[in-house]
Amino acid sequence: MAQEIIFAGFGGQGILSMGKFLAYAGMDCDLNVSWLPSYGPEMRGGTANCSVILSEDPVGSPIVTDPTALVVMNRPSLDKFEKQIVKGGLLIMDCDLVNREIERDDIEVIKIPAQTEAEKIGSKKIANMVLLGALVEKTKIVSMDELLASLKAHGKEKFYESNKKALEIGAQYAK
Template sequence: MTQEIIFAGFGGQGILSMGKFLAYAGMDANLNVSWLPSYGPEMRGGTANCSVILSLDPIGSPIVTNPNTVVIMNRPSLDKFEKQMVEGGLLIMDSDLVTRDCDREDLEVIKIPAQREAEKLGSKKIANMILLGALVKKTGVVSMEELLAALKAHGKEKFYEANKAALEKGAEYVI
């Protein structure tokens, strides 16, 4: 079992945080883990992405060229990463911010209105966690319990309950 995942969007959307918490959960689950952030020089508002690899086997390189899963929070990221995905891959996107449909028919696509759902929960800042909750529920790469434990151990305590609610909301979008 190896999952190669790319999280992508604008700086300030919590793109790197999504990957970081998933990587921590993977480490806590005794998986081999790689987390590689990438962002433009402008930081907040510029493009940002990170690659996460979770595997039972040793990881030879942190570079993800053909991801199994991509989590998208803006259209430029869809334009960039959709073509790179493996056949049959999983694409999770914030349908409130991505202004076009996926062009590929060989991908499984989960569209979540993450901005609206996050606003209902009290803050648009947790939209990223809604998407992460869907990813964990769909792939089972780590359990929700392992992710919540990582969030509690490595996140800020004052945001734990809001993030937990967001993860659970995202999981509801997965059948």
């Protein structure tokens, strides 16, 4: 089973980190992985997205044109990528920052007030992890335990506990 995922938002929201931690978890689970970042000239405030492919089969190209899942943290990203999601695919969005309704009715949509949830934990900067938790819970491409192990191995230790809480909250939205 393969998952082709696009994470998208503004620079500084942790878009590339979301993809990177999922890619690390996939590698740690012996899946074939591709992580392809893309960002505008401004690191913070410019647009940013990354494509992640996790598959048991070899990955032929790192470019995702028909994502099975899309995670968006702003409206411009939704406007750009919504039409690309495969029929029956998954859209996870931060409804605190995306201010329009979804135009499609052939995909599954999970709306999460990620900024609000992250602020309850202590920082809006971990809103990305709330969304990542929902993605992992819904797709089961890796287990939450595998993602947490990857986060512990590849992330900063001082942020582990807050990131873990954020992932768990996101997972609750996907159940």
